[in-house]
Amino acid sequence: MGDGSLAKVSAPTTGVISNGGLIQIGVNNTADQWDYITLPKPSQPWRILIEGDVPTTSTTPAMSVSFFEGTVPLFSASGTWQMQGQSSQYANKKNWKLKLKNSATGNKLLVKIGDWEPMSSIILKGYGTDRTLIRDSLTTQVWRNMHAFPTGLLAPLSAYDYFRDADCGMHASALFSTAGTPVEVWRNGAFLGLYVLRTDNDAASYLMDTANTEHLLIQPQHAADMWTAAFNSAEWDFPSPDVAGYDTGDDMSQLAPTVNSAAARFVSWMQACVAQRTDIRSTYRDYLDLGSVLDYVLIVELSGSMDSLVNNWMAGSWNATPASGVWHFWPYDEDVTWGLTAPVNGTAADADAVGWVCGNQSHADHSPGFFNVIFNRFRPELRQRWRALRDAGIIDPRGITAWITSYTSLIDPAAMEMDLAVWSINGPNGAFAIAPNLYKQSLAYVLNYVVTRIAWIDAQWGYSGS
Incomplete structure (x- = not known):
């Protein structure tokens, strides 16, 4: 054993260490040094937890937000949020736009989910008319x-x-429309509703x-x-x-x-x-x-x-x-x-x-x-x-x-x-007659x-x- 000293291995500066569920992040693998986050397509329900005042038609309050897949944390960010879309002005269950920033750098935080184009804003559609x-x-x-x-x-x-000269034409994920995935949204610890996280509809998508x-x-x-x-x-x-x-x-x-x-x-x-x-x-x-x-x-x-x-x-x-x-x-x-x-x-x-x-x-x-x-x-x-x-x-x-x-x-x-309890299917949440269309609010239909x-x-x- 020689002089009895123990061999030492340098601690990793990348990767994560799980200590009974506590995740410790290496010094060169901290989320706050990145302005670009990649996430897999959801394989189980996502939860989005927001803390902040509710926006109005004229306000874009500051908020903090954390994303979870099931109970596994994905990332957190700071930023502002606001109403999204013309229909939000007339519906009770409104659409939201979250503008994310890196709290350490102050830069926009881009999020790429699966093969979707990177997004600088997170669009949450309430679909007051189509509750399915x-x-x-x-x-x-x-x-x-x-x-x-x-x-x-x-x-x-x-x-x-x-785009060959700019980036070898790596734009195979351009959707030429939008795509979405259902998510649960919570605000200040209370259930806000079910929404669809929908991709941007910007020029890059086309x-x-x-x-x-x-x-x-x-x-x-x-x-x-x-x-x-x-x-x-x-x-x-x-x-x-x-x-x-x-x-x-x-x-x-x-x-x-x-x-x-x-x-x-x-x-x-x-x-x-x-x-x-x-x-x-x-x-x-x-x-x-x-x-x-x-x-x-x-x-x-x-x-x-x-x-x-x-x-x-x-x-x-x-x-x-x-x-x-x-x-x-x-x-x-x-x-x-x-x-x-x-x-x-x-x-x-x-x-x-x-x-x-x-x-x-x-x-x-x-x-x-x-x-x-x-x-x-x-x-x-x-x-x-x-x-x-x-x-x-x-x-x-x-x-x-x-x-x-x-x-x-x-x-x-x-x-x-829970969503139907918070946002009942009624006129203010839809654009047309509710009673004759109520049976259409189902997966089977x-x-x-x-x-x-x-x-x-x-x-x-x-x-x-x-």
């Missing part, structure tokens, strides 16, 4: 499965390759370089007469490109006339097609990515999304100028779907009763406009695409049911009981809608299997 918390996440997930077939990509290869003036991303905000009235940029949002001084609702024709003209070119062409001043079949290749709008119409029809005709969609182009540019369509904000619609209520909105959403006898309170033109003029292509997606098992009751059950398994039934709606479309288009 399923519909929005389900719709965008089904659309992604559809649109990625058969290439496996959600955009042209050139859109990914655009592979847009906001410094490139030809990378245009637009969203209708208050353009109810978009299919007939002259283009008015104040009725649209322009997440891309970045324009100095711009805020949603501003007149883009004054701030960036070229950007305004590029968007107006596309919208004006759609209006001309609606008014039958322009033949869409002979002109669409100069304006439109046909595959994207076919998939958009199909997801609208499959989910019965009546609120997606003059709202709740995004359009974008990577080569938009006042004289050229091809545009793509993407769905967004899809919680008023799968039988839970307005203005049609009760059984009239059920899967086999609501009829075509984009068709000539649409029951929607907004004109299907351009989507009706696609529905009529490209009917053979729509039917062919439906058949291809059905044959490939992309649109399939079993696969969609499996996704729904996997998603809802992250919701503790006891937590749902959504599952039945999926099966019935697929069968209904099959029957209309004569699909009977491959």
Whole structure:
């Protein structure tokens, strides 16, 4: 044993040491030195614990927040929180946005969950209308499965390759819409409610370089007469490109006339097609990515999304100028779907009763406009695409049911009981009649809608299997 001295091994400066449940963090592995955190996709219910005053329409109070998976702590952060979205102003169960910061550095704290894009804000959607918390996440997930077939990509290869020099084009996780996971939210030790932690819907999610003036991303905000009235940029949002001084609702024709003209070119062409001043079949290749709008119409029809005709969609182009540019369509904000619609209520909105959403006898309170033109003029292509997606098992009751059950398994039934006790299903928590739609607030209804709606479309288009 020599001189009897014990051999020594240096204590690790990275990693963790568990001492009876007490986790000690090495000096070079402290969370407060990082401005970027990565987390796995939830495999059990998440809890978000917030301490701070409740925001109002005019306040963004400071808060402290900790994230847990089950009872295992993930991370903590400081920051502020505020109401999120237009609907929060009128609903009792509001949406929240948490803006996280590193308490040690004061920098923004980016959070990357699984394969989602890193987020600088945490969006918590209350879905006062859809208390199942399923519909929005389900719709965008089904659309992604559809649109990625058969290439496996959600955009042209050139859109990914655009970032080759910057980061080798590592943007395969761009969602081209939103995704979500259910979470429990507690405030000051009391249960606040069940929410959906939803991804950002920023320009990066659409592979847009906001410094490139030809990378245009637009969203209708208050353009109810978009299919007939002259283009008015104040009725649209322009997440891309970045324009100095711009805020949603501003007149883009004054701030960036070229950007305004590029968007107006596309919208004006759609209006001309609606008014039958322009033949869409002979002109669409100069304006439109046909595959994207076919998939958009199909997801609208499959989910019965009546609120997606003059709202709740995004359009974008990577080569938009006042004289050229091809545009793509993407769905967004899809919680008023799968039988839970307005203005049609009760059984009239059920899967086999609501009829075509984009068709000539649409029951929607907004004109299907351009989507009706696609529905009529490209009917053979729509039917062919439906058949291809059905044959490939992309649109399939079993696969969609499996996704729904996997998603809802992250919701503790006891937590749902608590949520319904705190936030009763009533008018202030929804946008339309409650009584005739109450039976739609269940997992079983959504599952039945999926099966019935697929069968209904099959029957209309004569699909009977491959």
